[in-house]
Amino acid sequence: MTVRTAFDQELQDLRDNVLRLGSMVDTAIGRSIQALKERDQSLAQQIIAEDEDINALRFKIEGDCVRLIARQQPAARDLRFIVAAMNIVLDLERMGDHAAGIATIVLRMGGEPPLKPLIDLPRMAQIAREMLRASLDAFMSENEQEAMDVTGRDEEVDQLFNKIFRELITFMIEDPRTVTRAMYLIFCAHNLERIADRVTNICERVAFVATGRMEEIPSEAGTETGIIG
Amino acid sequence: MLTTNSLNSDITAKVSVENLFFYYSNQPALSDISIVIRDQKITALIGPSGCGKSTFLRCLNRMNDTIPDIRVEGRVLLDGQDIYAPGTNVVDLRQRVGMVFQRPNPFPQSVFDNVAFGPRVLGLHRTANLADIVEESLRGAALWDEVKDDLEQDALSLSLGQQQRLCIARVIAVRPEVILMDEPCSALDPIATLEVEELMQRLKKDYCIAIVTHNMQQAARASDWTGFFWLGELVEFAATQTIFTHPSQKLTENYITGRAG
Numbered sequence: 210m211t212v213r214t215a216f217d218q219e220l221q222d223l224r225d226n227v228l229r230l231g232s233m234v235d236t237a238i239g240r241s242i243q244a245l246k247e248r249d250q251s252l253a254q255q256i257i258a259e260d261e262d263i264n265a266l267r268f269k270i271e272g273d274c275v276r277l278i279a280r281q282q283p284a285a286r287d288l289r290f291i292v293a294a295m296n297i298v299l300d301l302e303r304m305g306d307h308a309a310g311i312a313t314i315v316l317r318m319g320g321e322p323p324l325k326p327l328i329d330l331p332r333m334a335q336i337a338r339e340m341l342r343a344s345l346d347a348f349m350s351e352n353e354q355e356a357m358d359v360t361g362r363d364e365e366v367d368q369l370f371n372k373i374f375r376e377l378i379t380f381m382i383e384d385p386r387t388v389t390r391a392m393y394l395i396f397c398a399h400n401l402e403r404i405a406d407r408v409t410n411i412c413e414r415v416a417f418v419a420t421g422r423m424e425e426i427p428s429e430a431g432t433e434t435g436i437i438g
Numbered sequence: 439m440l441t442t443n444s445l446n447s448d449i450t451a452k453v454s455v456e457n458l459f460f461y462y463s464n465q466p467a468l469s470d471i472s473i474v475i476r477d478q479k480i481t482a483l484i485g486p487s488g489c490g491k492s493t494f495l496r497c498l499n500r501m502n503d504t505i506p507d508i509r510v511e512g513r514v515l516l517d518g519q520d521i522y523a524p525g526t527n528v529v530d531l532r533q534r535v536g537m538v539f540q541r542p543n544p545f546p547q548s549v550f551d552n553v554a555f556g557p558r559v560l561g562l563h564r565t566a567n568l569a570d571i572v573e574e575s576l577r578g579a580a581l582w583d584e585v586k587d588d589l590e591q592d593a594l595s596l597s598l599g600q601q602q603r604l605c606i607a608r609v610i611a612v613r614p615e616v617i618l619m620d621e622p623c624s625a626l627d628p629i630a631t632l633e634v635e636e637l638m639q640r641l642k643k644d645y646c647i648a649i650v651t652h653n654m655q656q657a658a659r660a661s662d663w664t665g666f667f668w669l670g671e672l673v674e675f676a677a678t679q680t681i682f683t684h685p686s687q688k689l690t691e692n693y694i695t696g697r698a699g
C-alpha cells in the first residue's frame with residue numbers, strides 16, 4: 210500500500226534521469242576511444258561539446274534531489290537513495306570529463322603517426338564501460354551483491370593500465386622521439402583507469418542504499434592509486 | 439518482532455519496561471512491550487493513531503489507574519523499583535514522573551499560582567521559598583523572561599506556546615525525574631513547536647524525557663531514541679538516527695517514509 214504516489218513517481222523520475230546520464234557518459238567513453246582509434250578530430254570536438262549536456266543534466270538532477278529533500282522530508286531508504294543519486298551523478302559527470310579529456314588528447318595528437326596499434330586501451334575502455342553499465346543496473350535494482358561483483362573488475366582495469374604503462378615506458382626509453390606520443394597514450398589510459406575507479410564509487414553508493422552502510426570497498430593493495438595521481 | 443539493542447549494559451536506564459501487556463476491558467492495547475528509557479535522553483514514541491502510544495505513556499506513571507476495568511501485566515521499573523508493586527505510593531510516583539498533555543491545560547489562575555500549585559500540594563514550600571521555586575521553574579521552562587513582569591496575569595491570557603511552556607514549568611516545579619509528553623506540540627504553531635523542542639534539549643540534561651509525537655520530523659530532530667509502535671506492539675526501538683536512516687524493520691521503514699499507517 211502506498212500513500213505517496215506523487216513522491217514515488219518523482220523518485221522513479223530521479224532513477225530514470227540517473228540512468229539517462231549514465232548512458233550519455235557510457236556513449237561518451239565509447240566515442241572517445243573511437244575518436245582515439247580513428248584519429249577523428251571532429252568526433253573529438255563533438256564529445257567535448259556534448260560534455261556540456263552531461264554537466265547540465267548532472268546539475269538538473271542534483272537540483273531535483275535538493276528539491277525532493279526540502280519538500281518531501283525523505284527518510285530511511287528514500288533518503289539514502291536520494292543522497293546516493295546526488296553522489297552518483299557527481300561521479301558520472303566526472304567520468305564524462307575523463308571522456309572529454311581523452312577527446313582533448315585526440316585533438317592535441319593532431320596528425321602525428323600512430324605509435325602502435327591500439328589493443329589494450331580499447332580493451333580497458335570496454336571493461337570500464339561494462340562495469341559502468343553493470344553498476345547502473347545494480348543501482349536500478351538496489352542490489353548490493355551486484356554492486357560488489359562489479360567492483361571486482363576494477364582489478365582487471367588496473368592491471369591493463371600497468372601493462373600499458375610499462376610498455377609505453379619501454380617505447381620511450383628505446384626511442385626518445387616517441388615520448389610525446391607515448392605520454393598521450395598514458396594520459397588516455399589514466400583517464401580510463403580513473404573512470405573505472407569512479408564506477409567503484411557508484412557501487413559503494415548502491416551498497417549504501419541497500420544496507421545503510423557507508424564504507425569504501427577495498428581494492429587490491431597497491432593498485433588503488435595509479436602511478437599518476 | 440521487537441528488534442532492539444536497548445538492553446545494552448552501557449546505559450543509564452531510568453525506566454525499564456519488561457514484558458508489559460495492557461488491556462481495556464479484556465481488549466489488548468499493548469502486548470509484550472520491553473523498552474529501556476534512558477536518563478538524560480529524549481525518547482520519542484511514534485506510530486499510527488490507536489497503536490497504543492498514549493496508553494503506554496500513561497502506564498509509566500499509572501495514569502491509567504483511574505480508568506475502570508483495565509489490566510496491566512509485566513513490570514515497569516523506575517530506578518529498578520516496580521511502580522506496580524503493591525504498596526507503591528501513586529502520589530509520589532506522579533511527582534517523580536510528570537506529564538505534559540497535548541492541549542496546554544493551565545488552571546484558570548495566575549501564572550504564579552499555576553506553577554506554585556504542585557509545590558503547595560506537596561508541601562515543598564515548607565522547605566523552600568515558593569517564589570524561588572516558581573522563578574526557577576519558569577526559567578527552566580524558558581518562560582521567565584516573557585512573564586516575569588506580571589506573574590499575576592491570568593495564565594489563559596498567554597499564547598498557546600507560552601501556555602504549554604507554563605505547563606512544563608508546572609511539571610518541573612515539583613522536581614520530577616521523568617517528564618512524559620503526549621503530543622505536546624500538536625496544538626502549537628511551528629515557532630512555538632521549535633521553542634518547546636529547544637526547551638526539551640535543555641531539560642534533558644536534568645531529566646529523562648519521553649515524548650509521543652505524530653510529527654516524524656519532530657522525532658527525528660528532537661529525540662535521541664525512537665520507538666515505533668504498531669497495533670499495540672513495539673516493532674522497533676533504536677537510536678533515532680538509525681530509525682530515520684536505516685531502520686531494520688520493513689514496517690518501520692514504510693511508516694516513516696509515509697507508505698503505511
Ligand SMILES: Nc1ncnc2c1ncn2[C@@H]1O[C@H](COP(=O)(O)OP(=O)(O)OP(=O)(O)O)[C@@H](O)[C@H]1O
Pocket residue numbers: 462467485486487488489490491492493494505
Ligand atoms: N479509555 C479507554 N477505554 C477503552 N479503550 C481505549 C481507551 N483509551 C484508548 N483505548 C483504545 O486503546 C487503543 C490505543 O489507544 P491510545 O490512545 O493509546 O493510542 P495512541 O497511539 O495514543 O493514538 P493517538 O495517536 O490517536 O493518540 C485504541 O484502540 C483505543 O481505542
Ligand SMILES: [Mg+2]
Pocket residue numbers: 491492493620650
Ligand atoms: Mg495518543
